[in-house]
Amino acid sequence: MKFVAIADTHAKHRLIKLPKGDAVVHAGDVSYRGEVHEVEDFLDWFSKLNFEHKIFIAGNHDFFFEKAKAKQIEAMIPPGIHYLNDSGVEIGGINLWGSPITPKFFNWAFNRARGEDIRKHWNLIPPSTQLLITHGPPFGILDQTAREQHVGCKDLLVKVKDVNPKVHLFGHIHEAAGYTNKGATRFVNASQMNENYELINKPVLFEIK
Numbered sequence: 001m002k003f004v005a006i007a008d009t010h011a012k013h014r015l016i017k018l019p020k021g022d023a024v025v026h027a028g029d030v031s032y033r034g035e036v037h038e039v040e041d042f043l044d045w046f047s048k049l050n051f052e053h054k055i056f057i058a059g060n061h062d063f064f065f066e067k068a069k070a071k072q073i074e075a076m077i078p079p080g081i082h083y084l085n086d087s088g089v090e091i092g093g094i095n096l097w098g099s100p101i102t103p104k105f106f107n108w109a110f111n112r113a114r115g116e117d118i119r120k121h122w123n124l125i126p127p128s129t130q131l132l133i134t135h136g137p138p139f140g141i142l143d144q145t146a147r148e149q150h151v152g153c154k155d156l157l158v159k160v161k162d163v164n165p166k167v168h169l170f171g172h173i174h175e176a177a178g179y180t181n182k183g184a185t186r187f188v189n190a191s192q193m194n195e196n197y198e199l200i201n202k203p204v205l206f207e208i209k
Helices: 036-047 063-067 070-076 116-122 154-163
Strands: 002-006 023-027 053-057 081-083 087-091 094-099 131-134 167-170 178-182 185-189 204-207
Touching: 023 131, 023 167, 036 053, 036 063, 036 070, 036 081, 053 087, 053 094, 053 131, 116 154, 131 154, 185 204
Parallel strands: 002 023, 023 053, 053 081, 094 131, 131 167, 167 185
Antiparallel strands: 002 204, 087 094, 178 185
């Protein structure tokens, strides 16, 4: 199955040109301010994309998804779209798991304190996961800021090494966009924007058989 991956579009999704694929996955920060009208516009755009499968998670900018009740969110999601929030879905025999959680930084959405608080979320990731989608990166992998600091999650890295997914997709750290292979796992930072919130990066394609 061919996946097209994006992240950190921050309400500029309509300016993105997507290549062809079987599934499109957005790894969070669909909005800039987390307002409902931004989310509605994203969902309208996302629902009309010409992909057989459409999957997304929220990110630290997406306050709406953290504050709204589950029934309200469920009612807003158009048919054919999978919204993952510490949850999973099987598509074409491939097991996906998605989480919006990132280590605490100021007062953003879906933030958790490093250590026990954030480990509770990573412990939910099933060992059968083949495509792991988190908004933030694991520590030391495509997580370096413009100040050359590694800000990824150490507990997430431990879990990823344990689960050993075929692909770990994330975003969050704009300036670290790209991909790399470590062991049997391909790590993909699909941030579309740079650190200045300029839409300069291309979507990332990968395949899981």
